[in-house]
Amino acid sequence: MTTIAVFGHKKPDTDAIVSAIVMTYWLNQQGIDAKSYRLDDINQETKFLIELAKVRLPELLTHLEPDQLAALVDHNESQQSTAHLADAHICYLVDHHKLGDLTTTEPAYIRFEPVGSTSTILYHMFMEKNLLISQQMATLMAGAIISDTLNLTGPTTTDSDKQALQAVIHLAGIHDTNRFANQLFDAKSNISDLTDDALVTTDYKQFMFSNKKWAIASIETVKPDVVLSRIEGIQQASELIRQRDGLDYMLVIIVDILKQQSWAVGSNDAQNEIIEQAFNTRLNDKLLDLGHLVSRKKQFVPTLEAFYAK
Numbered sequence: 001m002t003t004i005a006v007f008g009h010k011k012p013d014t015d016a017i018v019s020a021i022v023m024t025y026w027l028n029q030q031g032i033d034a035k036s037y038r039l040d041d042i043n044q045e046t047k048f049l050i051e052l053a054k055v056r057l058p059e060l061l062t063h064l065e066p067d068q069l070a071a072l073v074d075h076n077e078s079q080q081s082t083a084h085l086a087d088a089h090i091c092y093l094v095d096h097h098k099l100g101d102l103t104t105t106e107p108a109y110i111r112f113e114p115v116g117s118t119s120t121i122l123y124h125m126f127m128e129k130n131l132l133i134s135q136q137m138a139t140l141m142a143g144a145i146i147s148d149t150l151n152l153t154g155p156t157t158t159d160s161d162k163q164a165l166q167a168v169i170h171l172a173g174i175h176d177t178n179r180f181a182n183q184l185f186d187a188k189s190n191i192s193d194l195t196d197d198a199l200v201t202t203d204y205k206q207f208m209f210s211n212k213k214w215a216i217a218s219i220e221t222v223k224p225d226v227v228l229s230r231i232e233g234i235q236q237a238s239e240l241i242r243q244r245d246g247l248d249y250m251l252v253i254i255v256d257i258l259k260q261q262s263w264a265v266g267s268n269d270a271q272n273e274i275i276e277q278a279f280n281t282r283l284n285d286k287l288l289d290l291g292h293l294v295s296r297k298k299q300f301v302p303t304l305e306a307f308y309a310k
Helices: 015-027 043-055 120-130 136-151 158-173 177-186 196-201 224-228 231-244 269-279 295-309
Strands: 004-007 034-038 068-073 088-095 109-112 204-208 212-221 249-256 259-266 288-289
Touching: 004 015, 004 088, 015 034, 015 088, 015 120, 034 196, 043 136, 043 177, 088 120, 109 158, 109 224, 120 158, 136 158, 136 177, 158 177, 177 212, 177 288, 196 204, 196 212, 196 231, 204 295, 212 231, 212 295, 224 231, 224 249, 224 259, 231 249, 231 259, 249 269, 249 295, 269 288, 269 295
Parallel strands: 004 034, 004 068, 068 088, 088 109, 212 249
Antiparallel strands: 204 212, 249 259, 259 288
16 A cells, blocks of 8 residues: 555544644645544544634544555554554654654654653644645644644643744734633543543553553643543443453553643552552542642653552
């Protein structure tokens, strides 16, 4: 297959979907045949952004042909990718997470940068090639950078993210960045149509810590009271998901975007004890206060890695 399949991780957030679309555009601009895909349904924030930018939602990737060329964005761990990845040849890999377990059969274009969003890296790639960014692509990139960095307030934010956002906001013709960010976060916080299972798995990634299989779900919201009102349903859904996905532990974290604080949802005694020790907190009324930690990539995952490294 000569067409490159471009896709982000399972349970995609906004940056995963946007970076697949924008990476495809970057390739197409250079005369390279590529098509964007997604691995799961999208969340309400992504839906809002896709409709605002008036672009087509990538098709669901159901399989990969033998020797299919693949470009991975916003992830580089096999457990976060398609189950069909073994059939593919990875020829591009663009990500802002730590190095995972993926390998390539041949030399590939690999781009990692320690920034807050894959879309920031893609902005750099456009600039290096002197390629134009359309208004539609700029709108998507602005939304993805805002989403992943919590409007440049999160701990993963870098000067590169700030510079990239300023540039794409201008190209998108967005006059009020904060208003745009609030629209995105309001859309993300609309959970009225989500089942408890969907609420937990909308932003969900699996990890191996030592020999234990974890999943960490992040529920980012500007309306934490609405999420907290469903705490019992979240707990029940989390246990069912843990059993269904063959997990040792299923950690759900509720993040208040505006106040920059978070809580882990109480689980079984064994998991609660780990969270208490790792994060120096205590279970109180079904929640464990994690203070001002808000980033799975930079705070939650490293804390658990450090716990298991003791």
